Amino acid sequence: MGLSNYTVEDFVLDPEFRKWVLHPNNKSNVRWDRYLEENPDYRENILLARKIVLHLEERHKQAGGLSESDKIDIWKNIKIGVGRKNSAQQDVLVVPISSEAILSKTAEKSQKWLSFWRYAAVLLFALALGLSWVFFGERKEEETVVTSNWQVYETPLGVKSTITLSDGSVVTLNSGSQIRFKESFTGQEREIFLEGEAFFVVARDTLKPFIVHAGGLSTQVLGTSFNIKAFKDEMTEISLVAGLVEVKEQQGDHREKISPGEGILSAPDGGNWKRRKIDVEYVTAWMHKTIVFDNTPFETAMRTLEKWYGVQIKLVNFKDKELKVTGKYQDETLKNILDGLGYGVRIDYRIKGKEVTIIFE
Incomplete structure (x- = not known):
């Protein structure tokens, strides 16, 4: 810098x-x-x-x-x-x-x-x-110096960022996510390695395919827009908004092409594929500062809130592993969301700095 x-x-x-x-x-x-x-x-x-x-x-x-x-x-x-x-x-x-x-x-x-x-x-x-x-008065901005042939972009918890790549492609990173790639995309392919969630709008280049490696799967495109969610120990989700992509196993031969409005759901290691229809508004809600829970398991919802607000949530007396929540929250505080969840579930909560305790009554 x-x-x-x-x-x-x-x-x-x-x-x-x-x-x-x-x-x-x-x-x-x-x-x-x-x-x-x-x-x-x-x-x-x-x-x-x-x-x-x-x-x-x-x-x-x-x-x-x-x-x-x-x-x-x-x-x-x-x-x-x-x-x-x-x-x-x-x-x-x-x-x-x-x-x-x-x-x-x-x-x-x-x-x-x-x-x-x-x-x-x-x-x-x-x-x-x-x-x-x-x-x-004003001072002139100084340029960032790249010290290696790998570039890494990482968003901390509670922060979302948009990066424009050297080929003109645009990547929006969700909180707690990281991408890394070779500077200027040296080589025959534009390869991205993703941990977490990101939305890609890919610049078309028929001579240099764009490939994203995440969650045990590789997604290849020429020019399109799609979302990949591949957090550690969570199901991998690939959702296509526009264009055409081919998804394949990194450690196998299974591959499929999907069309806009379709997606792939798989285990964290890329196995147990399931092709499905997707709701584009639901998939991209996080880009518009909106959290959507749609019959979401309670523990999964809490992990989402942890990433979104940069906190740690502890559950006390939580016994119903089948408990699920539904709700849509746009640009809301954590307190307001917990208050909203409390209408459907008998809970009390305490927020102390970045430590949140949810107590089931």
């Missing part, structure tokens, strides 16, 4: 960082998540920089800009200098594809606590940086 040796002030003055904090999108979430994974020591600087950016934005909203007295205070504080570290953690339950979700993901890696004088310094530093922001 080219941001080595960045200070808190550097992050605050970086236009792409401010854009991510104030107006996050899928692309910026993936970019900054990767940076945090590669540079965990910078997390405290980023936390403080984020707090400062949000503080300055709030001041502008409330006061319409900096007053003359603010500017005088700013210059005084620049001369005095303040501490630049802040280890306050962000405890987020519902992750609406935001910068906060990326920072929450790495919260457990930091064990330092914020002292009183540093907390006071945050506000002083915010004022000091306000004027320097105005004077120094």
